Amino acid sequence: MKQMTRTQVRIPSDLMDWVKQQxxxxxxxxxxxxxxxxxxxKRQAA
Structure with a gap:
């Protein structure tokens, strides 16, 4: 399993609502x- 890094980010409410719905x-x-x-x-940027 890949090693994970815990982080905190600030995301606008409307974006977070969209992610939750998705x-x-x-x-x-x-x-x-x-x-x-x-x-x-990341794949698209490569």
Whole structure:
């Protein structure tokens, strides 16, 4: 398993609401949803 780093970030409420909704629709935790979204962005940037 990959080593994880715990962090805190400030996210605008409207963005956080969107992430929560996306996570709910995909039956994921909010954390898993954020990790997936960031991983997708990383792949696109490569």
């Amino acid at each position: 996570a709910k629709e995909q039956n994921r935790s909010m954390n898993s949803q954020l990790v997936d979204l960031l991983s997708q962005l």
